[in-house]
Amino acid sequence: MRIAQITPYYPPHMGGVEIHVKNLTKALSERHEVDVVSSNSGDVVVPSIDIPYSPIPVMKVDVRADIYHAHVPSPFFANLFRGKKPLVITYHNDVVIPERVSGFRLPAFGSRIAEFVNEKIVRRILDEADAIIATTHDYALTSPILREYMDRVHVIPNGIWVDDFEYRREKEDFLLYAGRLVEYKGLGTLISALEGSDVRLVVAGDGEDRGRFEKLVEVKRVKAEFLGRVSYDTLKDLMSRAKALILPSKTRLEAFGIVLLEAMASGTPVIACNTPGVRFVARHGGFVFDSVEELRRIIESLDDAVVRRMGRRGRRYAERHDWRMIAREVERVYERIL
Incomplete structure (x- = not known):
């Protein structure tokens, strides 16, 4: 053909x-x-x-x-x-x-x-x-x-190419955002949810709103590290080590979220905004949220048992894709x- x-x-x-x-x-x-x-x-x-x-x-x-x-x-x-x-x-x-x-x-x-x-x-x-x-x-x-x-x-x-991703059970104590640094992707919501907390956030990606987000991190007193654009191998390594990956996009421009599948293949729980398409995927290996307060509560609930349970579920789902x-x-x- x-x-x-x-x-x-x-x-x-x-x-x-x-x-x-x-x-x-x-x-x-x-x-x-x-x-x-x-x-x-x-x-x-x-x-x-x-x-x-x-x-x-x-x-x-x-x-x-x-x-x-x-x-x-x-x-x-x-x-x-x-x-x-x-x-x-x-x-x-x-x-x-x-x-x-x-x-x-x-x-x-x-x-x-x-x-x-x-x-x-x-x-x-x-x-x-x-x-x-x-x-x-x-x-x-x-x-x-x-x-x-x-x-x-x-x-x-x-x-996704499932074999590209290492399934890792033991996670490190940081959250991961991976994507463009533009307003509609919702990174500001994630930063607000972490306001004043001790949670470490790693931000992989770049975009025209990076400066605004870096200033917001200072104002909200969030422990965040901005890596800029990273290689695919670096991104896969971050996904395998993160405690959770968060996709806070809040518009219909985000219809699925391939990054969710990639994190699931790595045994990493995902958290996503409750928007059509994205929510369907995220619920197979993590959580969805409707507000800053709900996102904060989900992050606080991520103990080792929850992370491992959701990581196993997500990996099984990713293997079918x-x-x-x-x-x-x-x-x-x-x-x-x-």
């Missing part, structure tokens, strides 16, 4: 969709020919206007495939292949433009227009899709767009529409 994976960006550009497509391509390539189409790298690079998060292709390309598999929410690359058949769309998340982007506060009116335009284009794409993939029922059923297409939705979760298993599920969707 010849498969075209169509994505706005591809590594070395980094993001959740990029990582997903890279690993799905790797797993599918064990049995199929896979061409990656993107704006920046891959097998077919399409000249594009590089609008952040949504590059706009400026020319059509002739890509021959048995399956065209495009990834949204960024719609312009998927729209480029809208007339191709059969067409599969992976709907990663809704578009909810944050109040601040790249450190600047955006006008609410402009954000609403951008969200409206994105929705119109995405709906046209979904109308023509032969199959739609969502990562959880929880997210799909709560999406104002995706819930209208449930007759064509196939739920296939994100994956190896990329080779996930790729098989995707292949079955392809076979149904060929």
Whole structure:
């Protein structure tokens, strides 16, 4: 089978969709020919206007495939292949433009227009899709767009390479945040939950709001260490040693949380904000919270017995999400529409 994976960006550009497509391509390539189409790298690079998060292709390309598999929410690359058949769309998340982007506060009116335009284009794409993939029922059923297409939705979760992660029972006395340092990711909520405590927080990642978070740590008297961007090997080591990993993202831009699976594979409990999709994953190896006070209580409850029990549960759940298993599920969707 010849498969075209169509994505706005591809590594070395980094993001959740990029990582997903890279690993799905790797797993599918064990049995199929896979061409990656993107704006920046891959097998077919399409000249594009590089609008952040949504590059706009400026020319059509002739890509021959048995399956065209495009990834949204960024719609312009998927729209480029809208007339191709059969067409599969992976709907990663809704578009909810944050109040601040790249450190600047955006006008609410402009954000609403951008969200409206994105929705119109995405709906046209979904109308023509032969199959739609969502990562959880929880997210799909709560999406104002995706819930209208449930007759064509196939739920296939994100994956990880399970063997990449060391399962470690004995943990060290620190909490881990791993992700971009931007407001909507919710790090401020975590810092507030640790206000005045003796709990040590390790922050792996960088972003435009790092300075704001470093100042907040000083104000709240939190014992936090900012490592900046770290290597994948360093991140895996931190995950295996941490007492818990916390994903406090509070918007629908976070629909699954691959980092949760990675921590679970390491035998590390997870704590996540009670948002659709993310909460479904987190409950299989940890806890969800609705408020700063509840997050604080969960952190205080993390004794050795709880950590080990949740670590074992999470590892069992993660083992069912190896990329080779996930790729098989995707292949079955392809076979149904060929």
